[in-house]
Amino acid sequence: MSLTLDSIGLTRGAQTLLADISLTLEKGSLNVLLGATLAGKTSLMRLMAGLDAPSSGKVLIEGRDVTGLPVQKRNVAMVYQQFINYPALSVYENIASPLRVAGLPANEIEARVKSAAALLRLEPYLQRKPLELSGGQQQRTAIARALVKRAELVLLDEPLANLDYKLREELREELPRIFAESGAIFVYATTEPSEALLLGGNTATLFQGKVTQFGPTAQVYRQPDDLVTAQVFSDPPLNTLSGTKQGGEVRLSTGQSIPATGAFASVPDGAYTISFRAHHLALDALPAPAIELKANVSVSEITGSESYVHLDVGEHRLVALVPGVRRLEPGAAVTAWLDPARIFLFDAAGRLAAAAPAKAA
């Protein structure tokens, strides 16, 4: 099946929750909804599931209008941020529950539960109660229950948000394999760009109730259509400076100039937003034509194998993501390097004006 949203809007009172969203999700595809808290991810999922009806627009399944058809009559499954299982039932019975409701024969139920448990590595725990399991195993149980139904549409609303980071890493690593073995349409909501990248598939970036871009994940990441998309799809936050293109060069608000060659040559003169991602700002020297920025360290955060170094460059605040543990004293003077080939230029309206040809990383 395919699921199509046709100019969907959702308002509640005077508040617009979703505005003019059109998407088509194909059978067997994995689709990530990426956006900050309250961007509209959950509202959109509820519409897809049929838990809510849109205020305007249509929902189509295989071209058939199903707007307003309640959730019971659609073949959907949902996994939530909280670990929702039946506490009194064993893991086996939890996974089997949707099949028992559907009245499947016992041998069929057993076969399906076994295969779902194998896929999610739950076999050793089938006889335990959910509350005797770790958070990661509880969420695996919930995912297994969603998959065992063989629903055509599986919605996952930030399923890993309540897990400790090590468990999150572990499950995140396995999800693409689990999704690939099922033929359903998956929709996965997350606030984390890195999660979207790991999952792959397609990504729709959401901002204030609007889908700003939808396409293959790597493409949305590397070639954002506009500034908002690039900001939504950047963690740590996207670095932005202002700049002016005049003739053969682009002058940055930090004082440096870069030659307007390549992709930058064809953009008209004027004011632009200069953006680049944190990992493209280096604290180790880069070869020419990299530009040098004199900076003072504001604070450095260490994530384990990487460090976020927040820098003050004049009145601009930039962040650099560098490998390894880098503890720099606040106030320390450092030099940061930026390769012009990593820069995005956005025009006054926030549309992408030019980007250097996409490279890996």
Added chain:
Amino acid sequence: MKPVNQKAWLLVLPVLLIVAFSAVIPLMTVVNYSVQDSFGNNQFFWNGVGWFAELLDPKSDLGSRFYDSLWRNLAFSAIILAIEIPLGILVALSMPREGWTVSATLVLMALPLLIPWNVVGTIWQIFARGDIGLFGAAVNGLGIDYNYVANPVAAWVTIIVMDVWHWTSLVALLCYAGLKSIPDAYYQAARIDGASRWAVFRTIQLPKMNRVLLIAVLLRFMDSFMIYTEPFVVTGGGPGNSTTFLSIELVKLALGQFDLGKAAALSIVYNLIILAVCWVFYTVMTTADARADSDAGRA
């Protein structure tokens, strides 16, 4: 557009019917009675607001009876609220927080709540008797002249003690639930801040019990204002009229004298008073809360 919603109306229909039969129709009947005068064999005459005027006129016989019992009611509710609320809080504070004693205490506390009203009345009628009642005999034994059948003060003391015995556990249980919902961190923080026991009560426990106390006050007010069974069983409204509350007055009017019109008017006014007082309690006690909440939302 949304076919789902149409079916919903069909599903609430039974509830509407039940509410109509159980509340709306009887209420209308009472309103109907209150504006008519009735004689035997079902003859009714239009009396307009006559009964209400008489009821609210303190110089009339009906009016004076109404005001007398109204003051008794208000005094009774005020006294039992003044006793049961602080006492309930005190009991809740001294209840155990963990271990097997928790369930034992809870069961013990719930016992009075499980006894039917008329049985409570009967228990106390005997319990407080000066000759054979444990309580009455004990008080008399202390040299205090105590006879609830003859002495109005003794009658009042009896029904107040009875009500306190019957209902303080409800207040205590509600407060206990409120106290249990306070995270340990609050107590730990207070210890670290060097707060005294009294400061902990005033700055942590009391504010956190706000909501349950509102419920406790409302419930106890409504219940005590409508008190009927216990004084009816214990004192029968006496000695004299000293424990004749509005509810007892109402029954006397309606079933004793068969003055349906007067009784209907009284019951409507009675009802409105309860509603009005509850509304005042509710608004006063929630305003502060609501203001805090809306501000928190903005911050």
Added chain:
Amino acid sequence: MARITLDKLAHSYKPDPQGPQDYALREVDHVWRQGGAYALLGPSGCGKTTLLNIISGLVVPTRGRILFDDKDVTQLPTEARNIAQVFQFPVVYDTMTVRENLAFPLKNRGVPKAQIEARVAEIAGLLDLTSALDRKASRLGADAKQKISLGRGLVRPDVAAILFDEPLTVIDPHLKWQLRSMLKELHRKLDITMIYVTHDQTEALTFADTVVVMHDGGVVQTGTPEELFQHPAHTFVGHFIGSPGMNVLPCKVEGAQASLAGQAIALARHYPALAGKVELGIRPEYATLAPRGAGLPVRITRIDDIGRARIARVELDGLKLAASVPEGASFDGDQAALALQAGQIHIYSDGHLVKGDALPGGQP
């Protein structure tokens, strides 16, 4: 102001503990230097909260002593220790203003009014709360409430240490780093010992100069963030610090050579004969994948593009490991060569790092 010494501290919640499995906290010896910034890092259930509660005086340990400077405080209640604590969920006195909240600990201790006012104003300035002083504390956001909890500790001039129990749990993600940097700045300005308990590596490594990693009721390593990353003393530390964590693979070691899935690997140090379970640890950052050439023959199961880098999941004769993929590298088919930086290989025996001896003839 105090140095805090934990002397053979152990705690069991059972009245009559038998073996080590009955202990929530196994024997801990540690000295918290006056004015240090420490983090206690570990997964839930590792004993870190028990340890924190022993320091604050909410729990009396089963065995061992706790000393503030040279004074034994093991049996002293919380209020008699000069300790402040910030909890997971912000604790503020709802009915009071921010000013009254901050003044509360001083008022309880009978400090003169003028002195209270001056101190409150000073601390409010430090915490950027001056403009909110006359608002009701209950009307502020979680981040401001957490600052108030901290402020009630800072306001006391006698406070020796501030304990933080996962203080950023309920803070919005975008405000977390602001609070983290504020904490660091405060620590630098004030000469107060701070102990920060968390299960989040970023919070621990960012805040602390010294991180104490706990696992299963015991301390597995104490060190700077660099040491934890570069020289994990225990396989658990290697796994827990870093995303993805260190690869830990069973191997055999003989002298300066390891044998991994039948492949010989030269080591940078010389090891004695090892007993027990011997493992080799290497971080994915130091395991590089190349299309061909020198290295271990591996099969690629997947390559994750995480935007700033690519991480390959590979199999070496059934052993799974993560490796980094250099920029621009591309692979035909699923066969590739994995190169391990010899200097970054660690050898573990029963989970614990084995130091080994430097090889004769120079630096590894």
